[in-house]
Amino acid sequence: MIVAATDLDRTLVHSARAAGPVVPGSVVCLERRGDVVTAMLTPRAAADLVALDRRACWVPATTRTVAEYRRLDLARGLGVAPRFAVCANGGVLLVDGEPDPAWAAEVRRRVATAAPLAEVARRLGAVRDADGCFLVARSADVELDGLAAWCAARGWRVDVDREKVHVLPVAVTKSAAVAEVRRRTGAARLLAAGDSPLDADLLAAADAGVQPVDGRLHASGWRAGHVAVTAGTGLAAGEEIAAWLRGRVT
Ligand SMILES: [Mg+2]
Known part of the structure; x- marks a missing residue:
């Protein structure tokens, strides 16, 4: 198989x-x-x-x-x-x-040690939550400076995909x-x-x-x-x- x-x-x-x-x-x-x-x-x-x-x-x-x-x-x-x-x-x-x-x-077990989604959402501002699993925002709406480091310290990561920013749990x-x-x-x-x-x-x-x-x-x-x-x-x-x-x- x-x-x-x-x-x-x-x-x-x-x-x-x-x-x-x-x-x-x-x-x-x-x-x-x-x-x-x-x-x-x-x-x-x-x-x-x-x-x-x-x-x-x-x-x-x-x-x-x-x-x-x-x-x-x-x-x-x-x-x-x-x-x-x-x-x-x-x-x-x-x-x-x-x-x-x-x-x-x-x-749920894997994300237990990461910062809660709501806390990351507050840092990002205008975001959409994707099935409660990660966050999506418009790049134009987000202060990207320092975001990756801020996220990394909290068990999250950032992927900037053209006009969209995805912020996702590392685990x-x-x-x-x-x-x-x-x-x-x-x-x-x-x-x-x-x-x-x-x-x-x-x-x-x-x-x-x-x-x-x-x-x-x-x-x-x-x-x-x-x-x-x-x-x-x-x-x-x-x-x-x-x-x-x-x-x-x-
Ligand atoms: Mg693809």
């Missing part, structure tokens, strides 16, 4: 803004806001993900909240319903689409939630894909992985011998990543 844990946004699915220069004529659209496509992939990438789901345990591992993940509706868009999905950057483990209470208890990660899936499934091997600094721990924990060349993680200089880098960008990188994963489970 192989677990293939993948980030979604800017790894396998792309918004119109992140799609890159070449948008093929037909795309599989998973999410839109008004007239704007916020998550799409190529038909070939979609087919490879279906094959991946059939031959391995595909675990979407996203920073999206549960509601944001459900909005993608993979069952409708791709015709697959992964048994396990990691949401809120590891804070929630969905099993058959529902939050797993045992993992929720483990997360809650995608790799920890995926390790739980690996434990439950008894999977011998872990494949991973991701584009952002929040995916680095997941890629590092994998036996083999892949990151897009246009990702923030790649731009930060992060490399690992067991992690391949795509040649293409945007939707083309998503297609490459899906093919890379499928190629390793057949």
Whole structure:
């Protein structure tokens, strides 16, 4: 059994803004806001993900909240319903689409020594809480000077993602939630894909992985011998990543 844990946004699915220069004529659209496509992939990438789901345990591992993940509706868009999905950057483990209470208890145990979310929220000001697991603010609304050090002293960390700031507990990660899936499934091997600094721990924990060349993680200089880098960008990188994963489970 192989677990293939993948980030979604800017790894396998792309918004119109992140799609890159070449948008093929037909795309599989998973999410839109008004007239704007916020998550799409190529038909070939979609087919490879279906094959991946059939031959391995595909675990979407996203920073999206549960509601944001459900909005993608993979069952409708791709015709697959992964048994396990990691949401809120590891804070929630969905099993058959529902939050797993045992993992929720483990997360509470893990954050017990960190500063409470409310205290961090007060420091940040205007924030949104993501499933009670971490905080999201607009970069423009937050005083970033000294924030990382302030957070580090309290068991939290900061990731600035373009116009958004994520502030998350250090002890809650995608790799920890995926390790739980690996434990439950008894999977011998872990494949991973991701584009952002929040995916680095997941890629590092994998036996083999892949990151897009246009990702923030790649731009930060992060490399690992067991992690391949795509040649293409945007939707083309998503297609490459899906093919890379499928190629390793057949
Ligand atoms: Mg991403």
